[in-house]
Amino acid sequence: MLESLALGVRSVCTPVGLLITLLGTVVGIIFGAVPGLSATTAIVLCLPLTYKMSSINGMALLISLFIGGISGGLVSAILTRIPGTPSSVATTWDGYPMTQKGQGVKALGIGICASFFGTLFSIIVLIFAAPSLARVAIQFGAYEYFAVAVFSITMMATLSEKSMSKGLISGLMGCIFATVGMDPAGSQKRFTLGIRSMMSGFNILPVLVGLFAVCEIITYIEKARNAKGFEVIDVDLKGVKGMGFTWKEFWGQKWNLLRSAVIGCIIGILPGIGASTSNVMAYTVAKKSSKHPEAFGTGIIDGIVASEAANNASIGGAMVPLLALGIPGDSVTALLLGGLTLKGISAGPLLFTEHVDLVYSIFIAMILASVFMLVIEFYGLRIFAKLLGLPKYYMLPAIFLFCVIGAYGVHNNIFDVWTVLVFGAVGFLFTKLDIPASPFILGFIIGPLAEENLRRGLMLSKGSFLPFLQSPLALVFFGLALISVVASTVSHRKRIKAQKQSNG
Amino acid sequence: MKKLATILAAVLLVTLALGSVSLAETSWPEKTLEIVVPYKAGGDTDFHTRKLAEYLEPILGQTIIITNIEGASGSIGMIDVMESAPDGYKMLYFHESMLTNNVVEICEFTHNDLDVCAASVVDDSYVLVVGAQTPYQTLDELVAAAKENPGDIAFAASSGGYSYYCGRLLEETAGIDLNVCDAGGTGARNSAVLSNKMQVTAHVYGGLKPYIDSGEFRVLCALGAERNPLFPDIPTARELGYDMVGGRAYFLSFPKGTDPEIIAKMSAAIEQVCQNEQFIKETQDAYMTTPSYLNTEELQKRLDDNLAFFWAHRDLLVEE
Numbered sequence: 149m150l151e152s153l154a155l156g157v158r159s160v161c162t163p164v165g166l167l168i169t170l171l172g173t174v175v176g177i178i179f180g181a182v183p184g185l186s187a188t189t190a191i192v193l194c195l196p197l198t199y200k201m202s203s204i205n206g207m208a209l210l211i212s213l214f215i216g217g218i219s220g221g222l223v224s225a226i227l228t229r230i231p232g233t234p235s236s237v238a239t240t241w242d243g244y245p246m247t248q249k250g251q252g253v254k255a256l257g258i259g260i261c262a263s264f265f266g267t268l269f270s271i272i273v274l275i276f277a278a279p280s281l282a283r284v285a286i287q288f289g290a291y292e293y294f295a296v297a298v299f300s301i302t303m304m305a306t307l308s309e310k311s312m313s314k315g316l317i318s319g320l321m322g323c324i325f326a327t328v329g330m331d332p333a334g335s336q337k338r339f340t341l342g343i344r345s346m347m348s349g350f351n352i353l354p355v356l357v358g359l360f361a362v363c364e365i366i367t368y369i370e371k372a373r374n375a376k377g378f379e380v381i382d383v384d385l386k387g388v389k390g391m392g393f394t395w396k397e398f399w400g401q402k403w404n405l406l407r408s409a410v411i412g413c414i415i416g417i418l419p420g421i422g423a424s425t426s427n428v429m430a431y432t433v434a435k436k437s438s439k440h441p442e443a444f445g446t447g448i449i450d451g452i453v454a455s456e457a458a459n460n461a462s463i464g465g466a467m468v469p470l471l472a473l474g475i476p477g478d479s480v481t482a483l484l485l486g487g488l489t490l491k492g493i494s495a496g497p498l499l500f501t502e503h504v505d506l507v508y509s510i511f512i513a514m515i516l517a518s519v520f521m522l523v524i525e526f527y528g529l530r531i532f533a534k535l536l537g538l539p540k541y542y543m544l545p546a547i548f549l550f551c552v553i554g555a556y557g558v559h560n561n562i563f564d565v566w567t568v569l570v571f572g573a574v575g576f577l578f579t580k581l582d583i584p585a586s587p588f589i590l591g592f593i594i595g596p597l598a599e600e601n602l603r604r605g606l607m608l609s610k611g612s613f614l615p616f617l618q619s620p621l622a623l624v625f626f627g628l629a630l631i632s633v634v635a636s637t638v639s640h641r642k643r644i645k646a647q648k649q650s651n652g
Numbered sequence: 653m654k655k656l657a658t659i660l661a662a663v664l665l666v667t668l669a670l671g672s673v674s675l676a677e678t679s680w681p682e683k684t685l686e687i688v689v690p691y692k693a694g695g696d697t698d699f700h701t702r703k704l705a706e707y708l709e710p711i712l713g714q715t716i717i718i719t720n721i722e723g724a725s726g727s728i729g730m731i732d733v734m735e736s737a738p739d740g741y742k743m744l745y746f747h748e749s750m751l752t753n754n755v756v757e758i759c760e761f762t763h764n765d766l767d768v769c770a771a772s773v774v775d776d777s778y779v780l781v782v783g784a785q786t787p788y789q790t791l792d793e794l795v796a797a798a799k800e801n802p803g804d805i806a807f808a809a810s811s812g813g814y815s816y817y818c819g820r821l822l823e824e825t826a827g828i829d830l831n832v833c834d835a836g837g838t839g840a841r842n843s844a845v846l847s848n849k850m851q852v853t854a855h856v857y858g859g860l861k862p863y864i865d866s867g868e869f870r871v872l873c874a875l876g877a878e879r880n881p882l883f884p885d886i887p888t889a890r891e892l893g894y895d896m897v898g899g900r901a902y903f904l905s906f907p908k909g910t911d912p913e914i915i916a917k918m919s920a921a922i923e924q925v926c927q928n929e930q931f932i933k934e935t936q937d938a939y940m941t942t943p944s945y946l947n948t949e950e951l952q953k954r955l956d957d958n959l960a961f962f963w964a965h966r967d968l969l970v971e972e
Contacts, residue, residue, distance in 0.1 A: 486694015
């Protein structure tokens with residue numbers, strides 16, 4: 149192993165290799181930080197560049213974009229409440245309140261460190277356990293994924309904040325909007341209203357950008373109109389040392405960090421779900437197991453740590469089935485697989501024996517990229533924070549422009565631009581009606597996963613539901629789902645009781 | 653002898669002259685060209701397009717940009733090209749899912765709504781595999797087992813896709829009843845067979861190669877009309893007495909109403925690329941298939957025939 153690692157170091161740590169990794173990380177962070185652009189966008193755009201590179205340099209570029217892109221999302225999530233990527237939705241919940249309290253730098257600092265920890269943790273898991281973990285992951289078939297989806301849907305209750313019914317309305321609407329387009333198992337068109345572009349349905353990125361970014365912009369404009377001016381959030385940089393938090397605070401998060409990284413890693417390993425689910429899941433679990441769950445959402449570091457450690461840990465997780473078995477779990481790893489195929493390398497069970505140099509170069513590139521990420525974001529921290537001081541009438545139109553360009557850029561389809569605008573309006577309506585948007589996104593991601601696997605499972609079992617309950621792995625997740633529902637109901641009841649008591 | 657040489661020289665001259673005339677008639681291309689791939693970057697269609705474009709560039713003397721417009725099994729990108737100006741500067745590179753999309757009614761258009769140009773690859777590397785944990789050593793054994801327990805053996809397919817067609821084709825040809833199930837994309841189908849949740853699947857050799865090499869998948873037969881020179885030890889289904897053939901053409905088309913001279917010039921350029929040894933090798937290395945050129949006429953006929961075939965055998969594509 150040490151020999152192989154040394155081989156990896158030699159292959160990646162060439163002047164060109166280092167430069168590529170550094171540039172990849174920087175570009176990734178920028179794509180992650182700008183709402184509308186994401187890690188996937190960055191990789192889609194840069195994939196053709198790798199065709200002319202050596203396979204090791206090419207993979208180093210793609211991987212550094214991946215790591216930078218997932219982490220970069222925290223910047224806009226914390227500073228503007230607009231998640232830069234789908235994987236940083238949960239980061240906004242405590243990140244933005246901290247910014248409002250003037251603790252933006254601290255929030256960024258803790259987020260960056262959690263990101264770094266999550267990435268590193270998952271890389272270590274990847275290096276030491278990839279082949280055996282991947283074998284477990286493929287034991288997840290339709291029955292098991294359906295159970296995971298059911299469990300994930302129960303998290304809507306925790307995301308519902310004030311009103312359970314409004315949260316569930318939002319979540320179900322997410323599920324319904326996700327059904328637009330071709331159905332997953334029978335190629336029937338659903339709710340396309342005869343519009344051809346609607347055949348491919350709504351894409352997650354434009355929906356997210358509309359719901360969060362455009363909605364935030366409209367809300368801001370409204371506020372400014374009423375207040376006859378823009379509010380400027382002050383970020384006090386004086387007296388802020390290093391990352392803006394103390395070692396003691398960070399140490400206090402050790403269990404949260406570890407738990408969230410484990411959750412992120414597991415979710416990442418399972419093909420089909422990834423960072424966009426794990427950040428929400430880790431946040432929910434952190435909230436439920438916290439001694440002060442009521443403080444979540446008010447601007448505490450626990451929420452940021454959970455979300456950021458988890459989404460970055462999903463990176464190493466997602467690489468497990470890719471490198472060990474050649475099975476891509478999401479769009480990013482599918483692109484990485486494409487990158488390998490183009491080089492004539494077939495990723496599969498033999499990759500670890502036939503292309504040891506490549507596999508270990510990927511590990512080294514991942515470690516390098518996460519270190520670069522830490523360093524770049526550490527020095528960038530003050531620049532990011534200064535961005536907040538920019539007048540909003542410069543910043544918001546620029547963000548809006550990127551949202552539209554980014555939406556168009558993913559699939560080169562003008563329909564996605566309309567999606568952004570429509571969901572911007574939906575999001576604005578939601579804020580007016582005080583309906584939370586996060587359950588919508590969860591429903592939008594998980595709804596299709598549940599449907600697809602339920603239908604596949606029923607096809608395989610020839611219509612019988614029994615096999616769903618005969619799979620031990622599925623039973624575990626159904627059990628967790630049950631616990632989650634009961635726990636939410638109990639705490640909901642308690643809260644209502646407490647409210648009634650305090651009122652009267 | 654001298655006479656013969658003169659005639660030969662004359663023929664050669666005329667051919668050259670004719671050739672240069674036909675090339676001189678159109679000044680196309682005068683600016684950057686764009687090829688639309690109706691799928692994500694990184695897949696097989698994307699690979700074949702980018703490789704073709706790379707070798708077309710020096711022949712045509714222009715830069716070629718590749719745009720990936722995915723959605724609705726390739727229909728969104730196809731419609732995008734159909735609706736573009738037929739000026740010869742925007743093209744579509746797609747394969748025969750264009751036909752099956754029409755048959756399963758994802759898309760109301762066919763190749764007849766475009767001006768087809770030429771095919772650069774006809775991938776006939778489809779193979780039928782079972783997981784190594786299954787007891788079936790040969791196609792006959794699989795068929796016998798399926799006859800004994802109808803509907804018990806699961807075939808991993810993707811609904812409305814070519815794998816689904818292969819599974820149904822096997823059922824029809826062998827007169828057996830399998831459980832042809834939707835299992836999703838290539839990766840998901842492979843993991844279903846690796847974990848023995850499903851037992852059989854079919855795909856291009858290149859997509860299964862890692863598992864065939866590692867011994868986790870066992871190849872029962874190839875679906876090409878003849879043995880593939882890149883894996884000559886694998887018998888075809890026909891040799892084994894099952895008359896089924898699979899394979900799909902990847903081809904370039906222009907919007908309807910494009911100048912025939914442009915199409916002819918592009919077709920000639922594609923033919924030239926298909927003879928380039930480096931191009932052949934790179935395609936073989938990545939996808940275990942050998943580039944094969946079909947000119948406009950041959951391609952049009954193949955697509956017409958296949959469209960009629962798929963409509964006649966609609967039950968092999970659509971679940972009733």
